[in-house]
Amino acid sequence: MNEGDRHGGNGGRRARQDIGAGNDALKRVDPGERDQVEHGLPKRAAVLHETLRLQGEEELARPIAALAWSAVAAGLTMGFSMLMRALLQARLPEAEWTYLVDSLGYCFGFVVVILARQQLFTENTLTVVLPLMSCPTWAGLGGLLRLWGVVLAGNLVGATLFAAAAHYMHIFDAPTGAAMIRIGEEVMANSAWEMFSKGVMAGWLIATMVWLIPAAEQAKVWIIIGVTYLIGIGGFTHIIVGAVEILYLVFEGRLGLRESVMHFGMPTLLGNIVGGSFVFALVSHAQVRNDRA
Template sequence: MSVDDAKPVEHEDEEHITEEEREEAATLTRLKSRIVYEIIRQEGRAELSRPQSSIWWSGIAAGLAISMSLVMEAYLRKSLPDTDWRPLVENFGYAAGFLLVMLSRLQLFTENTVTAVLPTLADPCRRTILGTTRLWGTVFLANMAGTLIAAIFWTYSGAMSQDVSAIALELSLHVAHWGPGETFVRALPAGFLIAALVWMMPSSEGSEFWVILFFTYLIALGEFAHVVVGSAELFMVALAGEQGIFKLIGVNLLPALFGNIIGGAGLFAILAWGQVHEEMEEQD
């Protein structure tokens, strides 16, 4: 082999790129996390300034829509044979409610744990803390009202056949049998995954359906606890007279709530903020 043959090959494309353009490309690459952070922070600021009534009605609609996760799972289980692979298919039904809620831009509590907390982390003052608390409280109560209405409808309306209704109750009882510690631990990854989903949405334009489907399928497959979907299941258990509502709230609902908050706001939001806040300060 000659000396000339051993020379490294220069890519022709690189000859047409100036040093300034290379620096600009590197800057844009570094900005990606900051841009996503800023998009979500601006969304959070917009949510904090929305009228209370708008947030309330959107939250109720989200509670109604999210019940479709349980309903779709029940219909899929009814249609599938009792085999080892059945959960791999029926758990896709869990995504139905999330697709309805997130693509319709309705107010879901676990989304707000991320979008609302980023402005608070950026500017931790009395105004932002009170605003975040107000938003969380309004959305959570509205979601609970929506899932309660949905549970009453699916239990008493006859819209579901008796066999599908029995399957929905069977799915709900599985969640109700978890203890408080188990529910809390199962709620941590659910909160984290929903927060990761929110973080990915700005860079997933055109692929939102598949991103939502994938992450919510993971929640269902892992049997993680989501407080809003879980509330629809727990209300159905209470309406069926299987367990008392106050016991379900204390043993299942509140541990799921705290687990989702810590997993979403406490873990993911702080990690997301931590990776960009110094860069944001340098930029300012």
């Protein structure tokens, strides 16, 4: 046997060993996912639904204290979405394209919150709703409302702390402060109905992002940036980012607290819930339920 034959024989044995090892690994994969592994297919809607439902059940089982602290951290972090946009806006020239660039800053808080697994209210309009839709009970509804209440309160506490710090600690220069005021005034220029309807779009997009992330794998960050950038340039209203922007105006003495709640807070909150829970979550759940029928 010549040298090439010996190498060919060794290569063939190594190839057979690799195939055998691959088959052994494949046998350890759950049978329901084996086809996806073998054929490299994207995850079906039912797989995504089940992934998010299980995540929702885990969140519903967490202690209140853990939820609350995580929610406060998320509220503080979301303040950086306002800050990054203000910093960019204050340093860019006045031009038609400036808005497209400074809106990239809107993405920053979302990227940090999601990668750090902090509790954000608008994410939970999808994940914790799916367990209730899959098995509707009064106890499940109570658990949902409990989690929503704790997370929303924690997010708003964090948002308030960030807005207060931005105002009272004088950390930022005058152009950045002026940009933060402009951002808040742009939000308040919407009517109550526009706050609601734009809130529906923001809630829908956040739910879409949450739905896509389990299938995104290495592209997760780009999914977050793409979806939240669309919310930013679209001017869609988000209850937590918007709370930081509006509360900064309150601390600046340019807006009353009651007006901020009635004109911005309530319509936007309702819109986010409708977009995330009653539009996207219902449609996604109905799709999976009909697949299984």
